[in-house]
Amino acid sequence: MSDDSSTRIARHLRSLAAAADAGTKLPSTRALAERFGAGPVTVQRALAQLVAEGVVETRSGAGTFVRKRQAAVAPVDVSWQTAALGPERPGMPTIGSSMRQIPHDSIAMHSGYPEAELMPLKEVRSGFARIARRDDAFTRPPTAGLPDLRRWFVDDLGADGWRDTDAVITSGGQAALAATFRALTTPGDAIVMESPTYWGAIAAARQAGLVIVPVPRTDGAPSASDLDDALASSGARLAYAQPTFANPTGDVWSPTQRDAVLAVARDHRAFVVEDDWAHDFAMDGPAPAPLISTDRDGHVIYIRSLTKSLSLSVRVAALIARGPARARIENALTVSDLYVAPVLQAVALDVVSRPAWRTHLTRLGRALQGRRDALVGALAAGAPMIEVTSVPRGGLNLWASLPAYAADGNPTDPDVVAARALSAGLSIAPGSEWFPAEATGPFVRLNYAAAGPDRYDEAVGILLRSL
Structure with a gap:
């Protein structure tokens, strides 16, 4: 029945596409399911077939559209590349499922980003309109970034003793991570990481040819003794961590844990890369002060991005560090990126410098709290065997x-x-992607910011049936 329905749906869509101009929007999955009495999986199977044939294209959040007809292309022979490239390098990174493109009407709980309605789109549009009228927005900036934007990031630390020259503007947090790993290590070096941790950091370390030494979280943070042992046994001089609202677990290090980790780093003359990705996503009270705020000797390399809280189109982040390490990282960023587009830097500064930015963050925190509680409630009611052991106080995700x-x-x-x-129409991130070594159990990460509460019950039902 499903295969027959899928065939009929595909035939129907082909006929619609053949009679329509390129770019014409086609019926939604729900509309097709109702017309043909089919389930969403059957409809998606038909759509997948037509996408593979090049008849239609899906646009996330917009729908399914007739694809532009491609001119005939002569056969291409790339078999020579097999010998030219040779064997694949060991440790090649895997791109996490959070970057997956999915059918527009699927429930997107895999994403690493909030949905558009949680972002200050009005303020960003106004910022672009204002900045577009300025000539300096089209002039090459310093390689380290606009001084005023660097100063804003430094001032927002809320700690004394930092200067705008300690900051480097980067094209998002991922670029900062990759440049840091390249600049401060050589292939074959070890790097210590919490486990589980951000898949993008795992991928960047592997791409840099590093050996990842995992340490478990004990009460939300790596214990000082485990970190000490890992640094001593591996010879690593670099550790990657998320002390605040860790991705994917939501863990927060206590002040005592922060002091202990920093003390171990000092003892080993090591660096701690502090990824403060969720700085703007606190819900139950303000976020703790970053680890770097108590570091005076250049052990902490701090990364904070605005991409998730300001706009996906404004990929702007800052890296703050001291000494030769900062200089090496800036050089690595300059070689790979030259500089961040001045228009994007100016728009970011325009938006975050206005009172509306603080209003947005307050509103965002309330919205995230409501979504978090709604998803926790939906899981407890509809799938009590799926356990959320720790409800996060910030961030975008539940670790289940x-x-x-x-x-x-x-x-x-x-x-x-x-x-x-x-x-079945629900996209989630499997927990295996977040472990730098073997997983310690069957987990999934659910992003409550990427899908609205009106679909949580449906999502829980799909998840339950998928076990």
């Missing part, structure tokens, strides 16, 4: 533990669960 065993008696595989959920 699945039952140890599936209905068939086999151990639960989060990748299989995620694949089943995706075929």
Whole structure:
């Protein structure tokens, strides 16, 4: 029945596309499901077939459209590249599922970003309009970034003793991470990481040819003794961490834990890369002061991005550090990127310098809190066997533990669960992507900021059926 329905839906869409101009919007998945009496999986199977054929294209958040007809292309032979490239380098990074493109009407809980309605789009549009009238927005900036924007990032630390010359503006937090790993290590070096941790940091370390030494979180943070052992045994001089609202778990280091980790770094003359990705996503009170605010000797390399809280189109972040390490990182960024577009820097500064920015952050915190509580409630009511052991006080995600065993008696595989959920219209991130070594259990990460509460019950139902 499903295959027959899928064939009929695909035939119907082909006929619509053949009679329409390129760019014409086609019926939604819901409309097709109702017309043909089919489920969303059947409709998505038909759409996937037409996408593969080049008949239609899907645009996230917009719908399905007739694709522009491609001119015939002569066959291309790239088989020579097999010999030219040789074997794939060990440790090549895997791109996390949070970057996946999905059908527009799927429930997007895999994403690493908030949905558009949580962002200050009105203020960003106004910022672009104002900045576009300024000639200096089209002049090459210093490689380290606009001085006033660097000063804003430094001042927003809320700590004394920092200067705008300690900051470097980067094209998003990922660029800052990759440049830091390249600049401060050589291939084959070790790097210590919390486990689980951000997939992008794992990928950047592997791309730099580093050996990742994982340390577990003990009560939300790596213990001083585990960190000491990891640095001593591996010879690593670089550790990557998220002390505040860690991705994916939401953990927050206590002041005592922060002091202990920093003390270990000093003892080993090591650097701690502090990824403050969720600085703007506090919900239950203000975010703790960053680790760097108590560092005076250049052990902490601090990264903070505005991309998720300001606009996906304004990929602007800052890296703050002291001494030769900062100079090396700036050189690495200059070689790879030259500089960040001055228009984007100026727009970012325009938006965050206005009173509306603080209003936006207050409103954002309330909205995230409501979504977090709604998803926690939906899981408790609809799938109590899926456990959220720690409700985060900030960030965008829930880290959920699945039952140890599936209905068939086999151990639960989060990748299989995620694949089943995706075929049913729910996109989630399997927990395996967030471990730099073996996973310690079956987990999934659910982004409550990327999908609205009106779909949480539906999402929980799909997740339950996917176990």
